[in-house]
Amino acid sequence: MLSADLDDILEDVFERVSKSRIFKNRDVLMPDFLPNRLPHREEQIRKVASVLAQALKGYRPNNLFLYGLTGTGKTAVVKLVTKKLSEKARERGVRLKVAFVNTKRDDTPYRVLSKLLENIGFRVPPTGIATAQLYANFKRLLDKRDLLLIIVLDEIDYHVKKHGDDLLYKLTRINEELRNSKVSIIGITNDVNFTSWLDPRVKSSLSEEELVFPPYTAPQLEDILRDRAQMAFEDEALEEGVIPFCAALAARERGDARKALDLLRVAGELAEREGRNKVTTEHVKKAWEQIEKDRVIEVVRSLPLHSKLILLAIAKLTKDGTVTYTGEVYKLYKEFTSDLGIETLTLRRVSDLIGELDMLGLISTQVVSRGKRGMTRVINLESDYKSVIKGLKDDPRVAEIAGLI
DNA sequence: CTTCCACAGGAACCAGCGGACC
DNA sequence: GGTCCGCTGGTTCCTGTGGAAG
Incomplete structure (x- = not known):
């Protein structure tokens, strides 16, 4: 990249973010912030x-x-x-x-x-x-x-x-x-x-x-968000409907106030990055998707190598929207380990690791019987394929074989 | 109705590690 | 420096099981 381009880009970003008047105090939307008031509690x-x-x-x-x-x-x-x-x-x-x-x-x-x-x-x-x-x-x-x-x-x-x-x-x-x-x-x-x-x-x-x-209801979440938004945002920075929308989305997630606050904060950050002075419901929608994608990438990144290989196998086997099974995953996983020249974990262990991936919400599994073809888990990729691959390819060892796919 | 597959998942155990205690 | 300790991340061995195939 030419340095002139770099200057332009930085200039542009700094300009946008600094002229945007969205946040007054972003910290009050952070998960570890302890407010003095807790509405509805x-x-x-x-x-x-x-x-x-x-x-x-x-x-x-x-x-x-x-x-x-x-x-x-x-x-x-x-x-x-x-x-x-x-x-x-x-x-x-x-x-x-x-x-x-x-x-x-x-x-x-x-x-x-x-x-x-x-x-x-x-x-x-x-x-x-x-x-x-x-x-x-x-x-x-x-x-x-x-x-x-x-x-x-x-x-x-x-x-x-x-x-x-x-x-x-x-x-x-x-x-x-x-x-x-x-x-x-x-x-x-x-x-x-x-x-x-x-x-x-x-x-x-x-x-x-x-x-x-009890879980918060949507109107209660609205109160919480309004309370916090007053401290967090400049006056008039939120477009009409942003708070109810955040509240409604979070209420769907079993009344999770932390999620609601995250949503509002990320929406604000997106607006800020675009150099706007208003947060819109469109920002909230994007924030919702981004939070989920970021979560997936982060979780995948922090996985140990063998879990990554297993996840890669699952991603590959379910790419066309079908489901896969423990046995198939194990077979492909074994190929990966031999390609990399590392030891292969036992099926027993891999089965546990598949269970962990399920717990993390990256995949979903269900134990079924296929009759004479035995008991197994039906596995499908629950999370965004692209985000999973992105998280996986950050690991050079995985990228080595993922490149072939 | 019985058989029998391909795993699920429990139990016991193990190696290696970092670190305290004497 | 040897002994003891707990944790992590495995292995080995095992019994259990739903339902399509026969």
């Missing part, structure tokens, strides 16, 4: 606050269990209330600490415990200590601190499904073994049927108080 805030308020009197609040789909405000409500609670506690000299652990990110008992220890002020190596030892340390050090500790376990279903409810059982009974400190647990889950995974004792102890977060 007054009831839940009241409930959580009333349970936790016991802490201010020095009592141990009841354990609390929150259910609700993604983007229904569970985490935000808990964060908001615990933040205010911590402030109040400080004012009143109550020794209170809130430990927030996302058990999807920190998904082993070891990591949960090390997060908890970190929260009460102790660093723990990433591996090496026996979990039982770690638990003993936690108990001992916590008791020394003379604290009221509120443990928030976000996305707790991930932990329990992978590692059972052992740790949870211990934590719910830890108070019996503490002399100076006290522990309350707040569990948060997206999975409404989650309690079937729990030992009944854990279940009853954990859900001393329960609270359900």
Whole structure:
């Protein structure tokens, strides 16, 4: 590319973006932004606050269990209330600490415990200590601190499904073994049927108080978006109908507020990039598609090599819109590995990896019987073919063989 | 009605790694 | 420096199964 061209391009982009007056404060639309108000969650805030308020009197609040789909405000409500609670506690000299652990990110008992220890002020190596030892340390050090500790376990279903409810059982009974400190647990889950995974004792102890977060309706999402848009956008930057449209799309996605906010933000970014001063519903439509494509590319990119090869096999076999089966995929996958001169995973393992691709929403599978031709999975590519290939070809090893297709 | 395919998916186990403890 | 520990990412072996073919 000639440098003059480059200058022109940069000039053009900078010009457009800088003259566009769309955002006042884009950050308030980011997923980790914690607003001071949560419209349509007054009831839940009241409930959580009333349970936790016991802490201010020095009592141990009841354990609390929150259910609700993604983007229904569970985490935000808990964060908001615990933040205010911590402030109040400080004012009143109550020794209170809130430990927030996302058990999807920190998904082993070891990591949960090390997060908890970190929260009460102790660093723990990433591996090496026996979990039982770690638990003993936690108990001992916590008791020394003379604290009221509120443990928030976000996305707790991930932990329990992978590692059972052992740790949870211990934590719910830890108070019996503490002399100076006290522990309350707040569990948060997206999975409404989650309690079937729990030992009944854990279940009853954990859900001393329960609270359900219903999905937001379209009008409620509209309120949330308006509230946030006021802070995020310049006046008049949104065309009539943009917010209801975002709300309607997100309401279709099971009332997910995070999705709604993402949509609005990306639509704004698109408008900004075009150098416009107005966000239109057309931008929202494009944003919707782009979010999905970006998600696919990103997910594909971060896949391990063998999963990529399996996905490539599936993409190739379903390119003409047909479905494929585990056996066919395995055959083609084997060709790929021998082309690359790397070892081939067993069918058993590949079967699990196919299951993971399904979980990621890249493909959809269904177990069927083909009679005498046996049981297998019907597989088809759920996501955009081009985006999948784009994500795959970013990996030079995959591009090497994908080029032949 | 029975057979029998081509896998699904559970269980047990293993190797290699990074890191603490003594 | 040897021992112990947990995690990841596999393998091996296994039993289970829906329904078209015979």
